[in-house]
Amino acid sequence: MTLRILAGRLLTLLLWQLVAAGTVYFLVGTGHWAWMVLAVVMAGVWWLLLDVWKATRLLRWLRRGALDMPPAQAGVWGEAGDRVRRLMRERERELQTSDARLQDFLAAMQASPNGVVLLDAQGRIEWFNQMAANHFGLVPQRDLLQHLVNLVRDPVYTAYSASREFDHEVVLTGRVSTPSKPVRLSVHMHPYGEGRSLLLSRDITALEQAEAMRRDFVANVSHEIRTPLTVLSGFVETLQSLPLEPNEQQHYLGLMAQQAQRMQTLVSDLLVLSRLEGSPVPGMQQWMRVDAVLQLCEQEAAELGRVLWGKPHPLVFDCGPATELAGVESELHSAIYNLIGNAVRYTPVEKTITVRWQRLDDGSGLLCVQDEGPGIAPEHIPRLTERFYRVDRSRSRDSGGTGLGLAIVKHVAQRHGAELRIDSVVGQGSVFSLLFPAQRVRNPLPPSSDFSDLRTTSAAALQ
Numbered sequence: 001m002t003l004r005i006l007a008g009r010l011l012t013l014l015l016w017q018l019v020a021a022g023t024v025y026f027l028v029g030t031g032h033w034a035w036m037v038l039a040v041v042m043a044g045v046w047w048l049l050l051d052v053w054k055a056t057r058l059l060r061w062l063r064r065g066a067l068d069m070p071p072a073q074a075g076v077w078g079e080a081g082d083r084v085r086r087l088m089r090e091r092e093r094e095l096q097t098s099d100a101r102l103q104d105f106l107a108a109m110q111a112s113p114n115g116v117v118l119l120d121a122q123g124r125i126e127w128f129n130q131m132a133a134n135h136f137g138l139v140p141q142r143d144l145l146q147h148l149v150n151l152v153r154d155p156v157y158t159a160y161s162a163s164r165e166f167d168h169e170v171v172l173t174g175r176v177s178t179p180s181k182p183v184r185l186s187v188h189m190h191p192y193g194e195g196r197s198l199l200l201s202r203d204i205t206a207l208e209q210a211e212a213m214r215r216d217f218v219a220n221v222s223h224e225i226r227t228p229l230t231v232l233s234g235f236v237e238t239l240q241s242l243p244l245e246p247n248e249q250q251h252y253l254g255l256m257a258q259q260a261q262r263m264q265t266l267v268s269d270l271l272v273l274s275r276l277e278g279s280p281v282p283g284m285q286q287w288m289r290v291d292a293v294l295q296l297c298e299q300e301a302a303e304l305g306r307v308l309w310g311k312p313h314p315l316v317f318d319c320g321p322a323t324e325l326a327g328v329e330s331e332l333h334s335a336i337y338n339l340i341g342n343a344v345r346y347t348p349v350e351k352t353i354t355v356r357w358q359r360l361d362d363g364s365g366l367l368c369v370q371d372e373g374p375g376i377a378p379e380h381i382p383r384l385t386e387r388f389y390r391v392d393r394s395r396s397r398d399s400g401g402t403g404l405g406l407a408i409v410k411h412v413a414q415r416h417g418a419e420l421r422i423d424s425v426v427g428q429g430s431v432f433s434l435l436f437p438a439q440r441v442r443n444p445l446p447p448s449s450d451f452s453d454l455r456t457t458s459a460a461a462l463q
């Protein structure tokens, strides 16, 4: 390249020398003026040819896409080539930046927990994220540029798309929905640009289930409260309207007290549940003695037996080796007492109830409450921990059950990393067990060696 430039320069120099020689020749009067004209014309032609040649090279470079270096040449054409190359570079950098931004934007849409589909003015799919692919069963290689309405075969969506009224969302049945495992999708179209649309889809199955559960819960609570209230107001009416003997009055007042007690138990169980749901998971700072809690439960079980059956059941309490359990004492007591209370309620009074605490080889702790009661049919067992689920409604109510006891037990168990197991054989009895993980179970420390423990115990006592 430099050789070519050198040759060009030499040729130019030669021509100028020719022009100069012609001029001198003419001025000293020895030459003919035609020599000078010829020299000037030749120089002009040379410059013209040189210019055309440079322009052609630049043009050829531009036609190639101006991707490599421009032809090295001096003068105006060289500078033009340089400027074009700089402009091209700037443009390329801008394109790269905007492409990176587009990729970022698409990655953000890809990360969206909602399904996103971009549709063109004809309703054809331009882009969709993985969530939308899951919701509608779309495959990128197959479905891009297809009409979405042909792929989502739900009549609700077809009508929604045809109506072009997109100020509200519609709820579709998911494509993998089954009667036992329903899937519900909320779909909302948002028009933008020139006839384009952005379709957002959301899996609202859990939301709908929670809403249904809330409705059921409110209906159940209302029902549970209404029943004793109706009975109570009936007795009030009787007392107001009938001239009763004092002993009859006492009888009715006793029945009224029972109903009031039932409502009180229900409200207190509801409060326990809501407190359990709202409070943080218990840590490992507080430790309680298992035998102390079991002794308290034994007294309470005997008392409940006396109230319900006129005398306590034969109770066998095996507290095992002295052990401590990490957690909230009031919650653990409530869970254990609920299991023992159920055994007392549902077991005929002459049958034995056995409560056993043991430390397993792996360090975990197992509490078993065994009764010789009526047992529970297998189909009921998975549902026993649902709120207000009862196998025998009237028996539960007669014995003061709220239908919330096992729901409380399950909650407490979950909060303490424990597992609730239910084994039952109809006609033979049931075993309700709580298995606590090894890290929540320990041998009691000698009092003098554990000052921190003393501190937590006294702090708990002060509360």
Ligand code: ADP
Pocket (backbone or CB within 6 Å): 338, 342, 343, 346, 347, 371, 373, 374, 375, 376, 384, 385, 389, 390, 391, 392, 396, 397, 400, 401, 402, 403, 404, 405, 406, 407, 430
């Ligand atoms: P409840 O307050 O009605 O006892 P729970 O949630 O404690 O509510 O128990 C749910 C249902 O499980 C009870 O209504 C009862 O039908 C059944 N159940 C619980 N424990 C026993 C048991 N030890 N023996 C037989 N049935 C039981």
